[in-house]
Amino acid sequence: MENLRHDRAVDIPNYDFKSYKSNIFAARRVNPSDVIILEGILIFHDPRVRELMNMKIFVDSDADVRLVRRIRRDTVEKGRDIGAVLDQYSKFVKPAFDDFILPTKKYADIIIPRGVDNHVAIDLIVQHIRTKLGQHELCKIYPNLYVIQSTFQIGGMHTLIRDAQTTKHDFVFYADRLIRLVAIFWFRCNFVFVNVMAQKIPFGFSVI
Numbered sequence: 258m259e260n261l262r263h264d265r266a267v268d269i270p271n272y273d274f275k276s277y278k279s280n281i282f283a284a285r286r287v288n289p290s291d292v293i294i295l296e297g298i299l300i301f302h303d304p305r306v307r308e309l310m311n312m313k314i315f316v317d318s319d320a321d322v323r324l325v326r327r328i329r330r331d332t333v334e335k336g337r338d339i340g341a342v343l344d345q346y347s348k349f350v351k352p353a354f355d356d357f358i359l360p361t362k363k364y365a366d367i368i369i370p371r372g373v374d375n376h377v378a379i380d381l382i383v384q385h386i387r388t389k390l391g392q393h394e395l396c397k398i399y400p401n402l403y404v405i406q407s408t409f410q411i412g413g414m415h416t417l418i419r420d421a422q423t424t425k426h427d428f429v430f431y432a433d434r435l436i437r438l439v440a441i442f443w444f445r446c447n448f449v450f451v452n453v454m455a456q457k458i459p460f461g462f463s464v465i
Contacts, residue, residue, distance in 0.1 A: 258309045264289040291390055301361035311389075314382065315365035318372040320351075405442065411435070 260267045268284035301307055301315075324346060331337045362368065369378045405411065414431045417423050423431075 258293075258295065258306065261287065261289050261293055262309065292386060298358050299361070301364040302357070307364055312382075312385075313364055313366045315362045315368045316372050317362070317368055317370050322372070405439070411438070 266286060266288045269287050270279035271283045271285060272279050295306075295310065301313060307313065327346060327350070328339060328342050331342045332339055367378070367382065369375050369382075373379070414435055417431050418428060418435075
């Protein structure tokens with residue numbers, strides 16, 4: 258993860274479910290990217306790994322759904338007997354999930370119930386990532402660009418400015434307050450401090 262974060266490619270060993278071993282000779286090359294998805298059932302266990310994550314997501318599914326998926330995977334991909342799969346699940350897999358995996362749920366920033374069937378939650382996450390990528394691209398183009406972090410005060414003023422029912426007097430008042438905040442922070446940190454806001458305003462203009 259550290260190598261990927263520093264734009265260095267890495268080789269990831271492939272795990273063989275039949276032999277329960279990692280095959281270093283069949284490693285998969287992973288190149289650095291703006292978005293890196295780190296997946297695993299115990300991925301939140303190590304605090305050093307958690308600190309490398311910008312967003313932590315716990316995908317929660319019904320216990321029966323998890324069992325059906327496990328039976329399908331083990332019988333099809335591993336060629337195991339269904340009785341052995343159920344025996345292993347009840348003796349080892351389910352207790353291990355309750356003792357070691359479920360407790361790490363508290364470290365998640367976002368919990369997605371119903372797993373991949375929760376399209377609304379997935380769409381919200383995708384939109385959030387796209388927004389972050391847009392800010393990241395601007396910072397690449399303008400190295401001295403600093404994006405104002407959203408606060409309740411700034412969010413409230415944005416809401417009023419974007420509202421088509423806002424009067425001209427209120428629009429000018431809150432726009433002036435935003436400009437003052439930008440000027441104050443510019444003098445504090447001596448950066449070109451920009452709050453990106455490209456929105457249609459009630460009077461038919463676009464502002465940035």
